[in-house]
Amino acid sequence: MSGLKISEVFIVDDHELVRQGLRQLIEGEIDLKLCGEASNVSDALKMRSSLKPDVAIVDISLPDGNGLDLIKQLHSWLPKMHIIALSMHDDEIYAERALNNGASGYINKQDSAKQLLIGIRQVLKNKIFVSPKIDKRLKQQALENAPNEKNNNTLKLTDRELQIFELIGKGTKTKNIANILKLSIKTIETHRRHIKDKLSLTSGTELVRAAIMWSLESQS
Numbered sequence: 400m401s402g403l404k405i406s407e408v409f410i411v412d413d414h415e416l417v418r419q420g421l422r423q424l425i426e427g428e429i430d431l432k433l434c435g436e437a438s439n440v441s442d443a444l445k446m447r448s449s450l451k452p453d454v455a456i457v458d459i460s461l462p463d464g465n466g467l468d469l470i471k472q473l474h475s476w477l478p479k480m481h482i483i484a485l486s487m488h489d490d491e492i493y494a495e496r497a498l499n500n501g502a503s504g505y506i507n508k509q510d511s512a513k514q515l516l517i518g519i520r521q522v523l524k525n526k527i528f529v530s531p532k533i534d535k536r537l538k539q540q541a542l543e544n545a546p547n548e549k550n551n552n553t554l555k556l557t558d559r560e561l562q563i564f565e566l567i568g569k570g571t572k573t574k575n576i577a578n579i580l581k582l583s584i585k586t587i588e589t590h591r592r593h594i595k596d597k598l599s600l601t602s603g604t605e606l607v608r609a610a611i612m613w614s615l616e617s618q619s
Contacts (some may be wrong), residue, residue, distance in 0.1 A: 406523055407434035409452035411443045411469065412463050412485065417508070421456060424512050431519065440464035447476050454519055457502075458485040459493055460565070461599050462579065467493075467500050467558045474501025481522035483515075492553050494533045496561070504528040553613065555597040568605060568614030 459466035483504035503522035545571035
């Protein structure tokens with residue numbers, strides 16, 4: 400197949416089983432080739448100089464940083480590379496933020512392998528792709544010209560604040576959040592105050608409760 404164009408794919412995900420599944424999926428396609436993989440932000444950034452992938456599949460939740468920030472950095476590094484955000488969150492807020500940060504696609508981890516292959520080939524054609532469920536919600540939201548109550552709150556948060564809010568919702572303590580994000584405890588506490596102010600919450604208990612509820616809703 401001399402005329403066949405082979406597109407190279409780069410994977411960033413911290414779960415070995417997910418990477419293995421993606422690896423097998425890509426290797427099973429004659430027009431796709433895996434050119435590299437990383438399990439965290441640090442390794443992904445180290446590999447920038449040696450790789451020029453056509454598509455990067457990036458997990459939103461990474462152990463040493465924010466997948467949204469990584470998407471922004473990868474897009475800045477290689478604007479012609481297409482990026483698909485991969486997430487456990489079936490939430491249009493993450494989809495919007497990923498697309499705003501330079502991603503061309505957004506797929507939920509619960510979607511089928513077929514959906515991911517469709518997404519890869521769509522973004523290679525310079526088209527935007529989001530999973531059908533998210534696409535329906537985004538279109539409905541645009542039609543109504545107003546975000547729903549849940550999104551209206553979280554849309555006030557910056558990417559970093561949203562990341563911290565998500566970690567709080569998972570039950571992560573302030574000290575551990577600081578370690579994960581490589582920030583000082585004081586900085587995390589400042590972000591927590593800003594989150595409370597933006598969401599009109601009056602105490603740390605209310606913040607934790609709101610974060611847990613939002614985390615459960617975004618995965619439902």
